[in-house]
Amino acid sequence: MEGMPVLGLAWVLCMITAQAYAQYYSQSVPYESLPEKTTNLHFFFHDTLGGKNPSAVLVARPNVTEGPSVAPFGSIFALDDPLTAGPELTSGVIGNAQGLYVSSSQDIPSLVAYFDFGFTTGEFNGSSICVFSRNPITNTERELAVVGGRGKFRLARGFAQLKTYFLNASNGDAIVEYNVTVIHY
Incomplete structure (x- = not known):
């Protein structure tokens, strides 16, 4: 029992020292000192809802929505779509888009898109860009x-300019051309 005060004192000193060295930050670098780059990307997004192996699937649909639409208001889709260098799937897959989109308009077909475009080849292998935006799908360009x-x-x-390359209105399959301007460090 005689060693208890010494042990207690050692524990207190240890805790004080631990707090002094437990920092959650490092040296700050001025934001302006990082070199800003602009990269232009061009690829095709293949969204396949039909067939035996769809790349986008319906995960929720409200039971109050009626009508023949492939994506009625309130529908939520999860996707893992291939990205290719050209409009054909055989042109070479350069990555994939993963995320969700929600049918978000009652009048004009429109989606709110939450995508991560992950690149798996070339200079940007292992890198990705994220988009979050409204996508009025009936507009040819958006x-x-x-x-x-x-x-x-x-x-x-940055921004992504989209142009519908192909659309199957009966099942929702689409190929969309993306021209993306990315500003990054």
């Missing part, structure tokens, strides 16, 4: 916001 990224696209921002 724009999504790039809101982030990882790997070589850390701190990304």
Whole structure:
């Protein structure tokens, strides 16, 4: 029992020292000192809802929605779509888009898209960009916001210009051309 005060004192000193060295940050670097880059990307997004091996699947549909639409208001889809260098799947897969989209309009077909475009080949292998934006799918040309990224696209921002290349209105299959301008560090 005589060693208890010494042990207690040692424990208190250990705790004080641990707090002094437990920092959750490191040296800050001025934001302006990082070299800003602009990268232009071009690829095709293949969204397949039909067939035996769809790349996008319906995960929720409200029971109050009626009608023949492939994606009635309130429907939620999960996707793992291939990205290719050209409009054909045989042109070479360069990555995939994973995420969700929600049918978000009662009048004009429109989606809110939450996608991560992960690149698996070339200079940007292992990097990705993220988009989160409204996508009025009946417009032939439209724009999504790039809101982030990882790997070589850390701190990304920018925009993606979309153009429908192919659409099967009966089952919802689509091929969309993407021209993306990414500003990153």
